[in-house]
Amino acid sequence: MNTETLIPYVGIVTEITQQTPDVKTFRVEAPGGGKLFEHKPGQCAMLSVPGISEAMISITSSPTNTEYMEFSVKKCGCLTEWLHAMEVGQMITVRGPYGRHFPVYDELLGKDLMIIAGGIGLAPVRSVINYVRDNRDKFGTVDIVYGSRSKDDLVYYKEIVDEWMNTEGFNVHLTIDNPQEGWDGHVGFVPNFVKELNPDLNKTVLMCGPPIMIKFTLAGLMDLGFKKEQVYTTMELRMKCGIGKCGRCNIGNKYVCKDGPVFRFDELDELPNEY
């Protein structure tokens, strides 16, 4: 473990997968092979291209993957544009792991899980999904509700179809916003889809997606009778340090980088509405 908090490791990008028109997944390994560091599902790392900038990105691979880490990045700013333009073999810098993980080692054990995601929001929870797949006996059933603008915007589509859909106890429900040729699945927004599915109230929900999806899905879950104590989400705010010192990612008295990014909704309820 690097004891210098701001000094990063150097990692090599060993594989780049175009997930959707604006999302790529980068496989990162240590220069000598293997992972740069261990992490827990839901944790993040600061990725940087020196000279451009540094940003907090969730580690989308599962800790059970012993060979490499993966980051899925949507192209939306200076750094992400640069990352999208790079080729295999490029070195970048990585530091972490940062933040609070999803409680897969305690609170979620034995629970039936419902994982709800929209768009690139599947990236942070993919780490949980694959961790659960690799520790299948420790968890109950897993329902994955995932939606995107179109079929082309569904990330990890191949993995979802080939692996998640074929995992015992997994139920995957996909939806896209508008009808599309070649799509015979569900059409509609995630919040409504969740309501239609009318999930069992004993499930624990992990949710990540655009703010508007979170807002309406949470309201829908409350209508169905879920309690905020059973719903987790993961947040994103501007960060520079990742260790609770640079002072910008706070929501009230909590730092998203250190006290989050994973929060339970009853915890968020105690914080001011500034995110």
Add this chain to the structure above:
Amino acid sequence: MKKLSSAKLNEFFAAIAASRALYLPVDNSRGKAEYKKWEAGVEMSRALNTVRSAKDFFFPQTENLMEFKMEGKKVEVVDTRSEAEDFVIFGVRACDAASFKILDSVYLTDPVDSYYKTRREHGVVVTLACGKPAETCFCGVFGIDAANPEGDVTAWETEGGLMLRANTEKGEALLEATAALLEEGDEAAVQAAQAKTREILKKLPLSDLSTEGLGVGKTAELFDRPEWKTLSEACLGCGTCTFVCPTCQCYDVRDFDTGNGIKRFRCWDSCMYSDFTLMAHGNSRNSQVERFRQRFMHKLVYYPDRSGGTFGCVGCGRCLSRCPISMNIVKVMKTMGGKN
């Protein structure tokens, strides 16, 4: 308790400066005090306090963190730090000395910021008790005693000269090293000086400022108060208050292309700036109302929440005298607090 006669002050400075850097408040060309390195001929300022706080010694406005060598697809990280210099800061006031504890609570808690830690370890702080506080002073509101500041060594100005008390091992070592110049101190003279200062402190116009209604657990009560809008109405969104503040510790990390490599540096940042929380997809604090609220909620609620009730303000009064529009934490406390 030791005593340094006024006549030997320069000798004392010279003795310290012989083995390490000595910084003390010196009047600049505009007649304002700023910390300068002592050398023969440099006079200590008589000003109550420096324009910029003493935090600069441990948390400088800019510092290089590392460099990157880039070649093709290769990246190499170079830790460019050289050995830190030993230094003494002389003449730190009680407020600034108290601010170090607040900075420590951020930078020295896990994970420790090694850049800050190194400087803390290499610095010796000699504080100077206040004799003539200003109307903008309100350190007492936060339990800070201007007549008895903390620090490695505390100094009092008395008629007989400077009384010096070592408070830490580092402080003892400093007085040991300058022992040849020191005499036995006069406890009674210190007490007299303290009594005089404390009488003045009681008369300060802000001495009865109250923290009631502020502090731990007040987020829900204060966050949506309509007064934030009126208080922040005239705010220019500049960084003056944050940059002169001894407890503001937010920073930005930026890269700088030198032409033959990349330097990554850290610099002060201000929650008052529009890009502080700006992300590619939006800004969580979109207007000056939210940014203004953040600054004062941080000092008066969030920080106390995280630090067992200690407020994130030391009452130095710099924001009172420096804010271009004279909006400041006192006005916020009076408006938002319960009993002012």
Add this chain to the structure above:
Amino acid sequence: MQEMMKKRATELLADGTCDRVLGWAVGDFVYDQTPALFRTEEELQKGFVYNGFSAANLSKYLVKECRAGGKIAVFLKPCDTYSFNQLMAEHRIKREMIYVIGIACDGKADVEKLKEQGIDGITDIKESGDSYVVSTIYGDKTVKKAEVLAERCVACKSRKHMVYDELIGEEGEVIADSGRFDMVEKLEAMTPDERYLFWRGELSRCIRCNACRNVCPACTCEQCIFDNPRSGVSQKAAANSFEENMFHIIRAFHVAGRCTDCGECSRVCPENIPLHLLNRKFIKDVNTFYGDYQAGEDPAAKPPLGRYEKNDIEPGEAGGVKA
């Protein structure tokens, strides 16, 4: 004066001339006033203040207020009216939304000058003829107003309002021999090395708080280039002394020909850097090269740097070093 202003503000609110009044709100020590909007008579009674320390130039706030709609009354000192006109000329404010109350001004005091005289622990300041009687916890002191006059007021260029809807107090005159270029001339007489040392001495204190820029009525860009992360020059701290200098020099260039010399930049600088001298150098040069021009005097005037004439001075013609 203050009472007359309060009375007029109350009347203007009552008769619907405006729905809010931009003025100064009382602080804790007489001198620490905050620009503020007053919407009711009660607010005016409680908080409105005007005295020798009401220094802030309120004209820039009108940019924001014009966007908020309604009708705003504003108190402007003579020098503030130049900024007002310049903002009008640049279409940053809407004349029809604003009711200008011109107020006579015989110069503002600088509390730092009081403090330089060893006066501290101020609890009250009262005006008494040509003096201030300052109460402090260390005893009372009387100082002549002239001794603590703000630097910009010492070299006041005009006591005449360039624009107003009504006037409180007596109208003054434009002051031709203000002496405001004296220091510029001294700087011009220095050798380049001396001048460089002077400016390094001043600018090295800059903490890049941006107060000078944010208060400047000529700086009304929607997004300043120094705040644009994609500009490549957005900086919160200067990486080196070159950048430290350039921020201010670039800013001075940007407001050249538009700066009215209101002096707010120097007033607000927490490090007391005499930034107005950079602007005055440009004003003086513009006068020399293109004929006397005072930004903000006439909102309809064509600015010298915004027009071209065949006999305009050529680069290098004025002396100095040819590029």
